[in-house]
Amino acid sequence: MGNKNCQQFQSAVAEYLVRHRSVLDVISKLQESTAHVNRAIVNSVTACGCLKIDASKQLIPNDATFLEMASYMQTHLKGSLCPTCSENIQEEIGDTLFYLAGICALLELDLDKIICKENERLETLGIYNLT
Numbered sequence: 313m314g315n316k317n318c319q320q321f322q323s324a325v326a327e328y329l330v331r332h333r334s335v336l337d338v339i340s341k342l343q344e345s346t347a348h349v350n351r352a353i354v355n356s357v358t359a360c361g362c363l364k365i366d367a368s369k370q371l372i373p374n375d376a377t378f379l380e381m382a383s384y385m386q387t388h389l390k391g392s393l394c395p396t397c398s399e400n401i402q403e404e405i406g407d408t409l410f411y412l413a414g415i416c417a418l419l420e421l422d423l424d425k426i427i428c429k430e431n432e433r434l435e436t437l438g439i440y441n442l443t
Protein backbone atom coordinates (compact mmCIF):
# COMPACT_ATOMS: atom_id res chain seq x y z
CA MET A 313 0.00 0.00 0.00
CA GLY A 314 1.60 3.23 -1.15
CA ASN A 315 1.56 6.75 0.17
CA LYS A 316 -0.88 8.77 -1.92
CA ASN A 317 0.85 12.07 -1.11
CA CYS A 318 4.20 10.76 -2.27
CA GLN A 319 2.78 9.32 -5.49
CA GLN A 320 0.85 12.53 -6.25
CA PHE A 321 3.96 14.57 -5.53
CA GLN A 322 6.07 12.56 -7.97
CA SER A 323 3.37 12.87 -10.65
CA ALA A 324 3.13 16.63 -10.11
CA VAL A 325 6.91 17.00 -10.27
CA ALA A 326 6.98 15.06 -13.54
CA GLU A 327 4.45 17.51 -15.01
CA TYR A 328 6.43 20.55 -13.83
CA LEU A 329 9.75 19.32 -15.16
CA VAL A 330 9.57 21.42 -18.29
CA ARG A 331 12.52 23.82 -18.05
CA HIS A 332 14.81 21.18 -16.60
CA ARG A 333 13.71 18.15 -18.58
CA SER A 334 17.17 16.76 -19.21
CA VAL A 335 18.41 14.27 -16.64
CA LEU A 336 21.65 16.27 -16.61
CA ASP A 337 19.76 19.39 -15.52
CA VAL A 338 17.85 17.46 -12.85
CA ILE A 339 20.99 15.77 -11.50
CA SER A 340 22.82 19.08 -11.22
CA LYS A 341 19.78 20.85 -9.74
CA LEU A 342 19.49 18.10 -7.09
CA GLN A 343 23.11 18.60 -6.12
CA GLU A 344 22.65 22.38 -6.06
CA SER A 345 19.52 22.07 -3.90
CA THR A 346 21.32 19.95 -1.29
CA ALA A 347 23.99 22.65 -1.11
CA HIS A 348 21.19 25.18 -0.49
CA VAL A 349 19.90 23.05 2.42
CA ASN A 350 23.38 23.11 3.93
CA ARG A 351 23.67 26.86 3.30
CA ALA A 352 20.32 27.53 5.00
CA ILE A 353 21.49 25.59 8.07
CA VAL A 354 24.78 27.50 8.10
CA ASN A 355 22.86 30.80 7.82
CA SER A 356 20.87 29.91 10.93
CA VAL A 357 24.22 29.81 12.76
CA THR A 358 26.26 32.56 11.12
CA ALA A 359 23.62 35.09 9.98
CA CYS A 360 20.68 34.61 12.35
CA GLY A 361 22.31 33.05 15.41
CA CYS A 362 19.29 31.04 16.53
CA LEU A 363 21.48 27.92 16.29
CA LYS A 364 25.00 27.43 17.54
CA ILE A 365 27.38 24.61 16.74
CA ASP A 366 29.60 23.50 19.58
CA ALA A 367 31.58 20.60 18.23
CA SER A 368 34.24 18.47 19.78
CA LYS A 369 35.38 14.85 19.70
CA GLN A 370 32.65 12.36 20.56
CA LEU A 371 33.56 10.82 23.91
CA ILE A 372 32.21 7.31 24.32
CA PRO A 373 33.31 5.05 27.17
CA ASN A 374 35.09 1.93 25.91
CA ASP A 375 32.67 -0.31 27.75
CA ALA A 376 29.50 1.38 26.43
CA THR A 377 27.08 -0.95 24.71
CA PHE A 378 25.70 -0.06 21.31
CA LEU A 379 22.40 0.95 22.86
CA GLU A 380 24.18 3.16 25.42
CA MET A 381 26.15 4.93 22.69
CA ALA A 382 23.15 7.04 21.70
CA SER A 383 23.16 8.71 25.10
CA TYR A 384 26.83 9.70 24.67
CA MET A 385 26.72 10.90 21.07
CA GLN A 386 26.32 14.67 20.72
CA THR A 387 24.53 16.49 17.90
CA HIS A 388 26.82 19.49 18.48
CA LEU A 389 23.73 21.71 18.14
CA LYS A 390 22.79 24.33 20.71
CA GLY A 391 19.59 26.35 20.59
CA SER A 392 16.71 25.79 18.21
CA LEU A 393 15.60 27.12 14.87
CA CYS A 394 13.65 30.37 14.85
CA PRO A 395 10.48 30.35 12.69
CA THR A 396 12.23 32.18 9.81
CA CYS A 397 15.19 29.79 9.66
CA SER A 398 12.90 26.80 10.07
CA GLU A 399 10.83 28.00 7.11
CA ASN A 400 13.94 28.66 4.98
CA ILE A 401 15.37 25.20 5.65
CA GLN A 402 12.02 23.55 4.97
CA GLU A 403 11.79 25.36 1.62
CA GLU A 404 15.25 24.17 0.64
CA ILE A 405 14.43 20.59 1.68
CA GLY A 406 11.26 20.87 -0.40
CA ASP A 407 13.33 21.88 -3.45
CA THR A 408 15.62 18.91 -2.82
CA LEU A 409 12.61 16.59 -2.66
CA PHE A 410 11.34 18.12 -5.91
CA TYR A 411 14.51 17.25 -7.81
CA LEU A 412 14.79 13.84 -6.13
CA ALA A 413 11.24 13.06 -7.27
CA GLY A 414 12.19 14.44 -10.68
CA ILE A 415 15.07 11.99 -11.02
CA CYS A 416 12.73 9.17 -10.02
CA ALA A 417 10.18 10.30 -12.62
CA LEU A 418 12.74 10.53 -15.41
CA LEU A 419 14.15 7.10 -14.59
CA GLU A 420 10.66 5.61 -14.11
CA LEU A 421 11.40 4.75 -10.47
CA ASP A 422 8.71 4.94 -7.80
CA LEU A 423 9.91 7.20 -4.98
CA ASP A 424 7.19 5.92 -2.67
CA LYS A 425 8.30 2.31 -3.20
CA ILE A 426 11.89 3.32 -2.54
CA ILE A 427 10.90 4.96 0.75
CA CYS A 428 8.81 1.93 1.77
CA LYS A 429 11.62 -0.47 0.85
CA GLU A 430 14.15 1.54 2.85
CA ASN A 431 11.80 1.71 5.81
CA GLU A 432 11.30 -2.07 5.69
CA ARG A 433 15.07 -2.55 5.48
CA LEU A 434 15.56 -0.46 8.62
CA GLU A 435 12.82 -2.32 10.47
CA THR A 436 14.27 -5.68 9.42
CA LEU A 437 17.84 -4.80 10.34
CA GLY A 438 17.02 -3.63 13.83
CA ILE A 439 19.27 -1.41 15.89
CA TYR A 440 21.89 -4.09 16.57
CA ASN A 441 22.72 -4.46 12.89
CA LEU A 442 23.29 -0.76 12.20
CA THR A 443 26.91 -0.78 13.35
Ligand SMILES: [Zn+2]
Pocket residue numbers: 356360361362363393394395396397398
Ligand atom coordinates in the same frame (compact mmCIF):
# COMPACT_ATOMS: atom_id res chain seq x y z
ZN1 LIG B 1 17.06 31.83 12.93
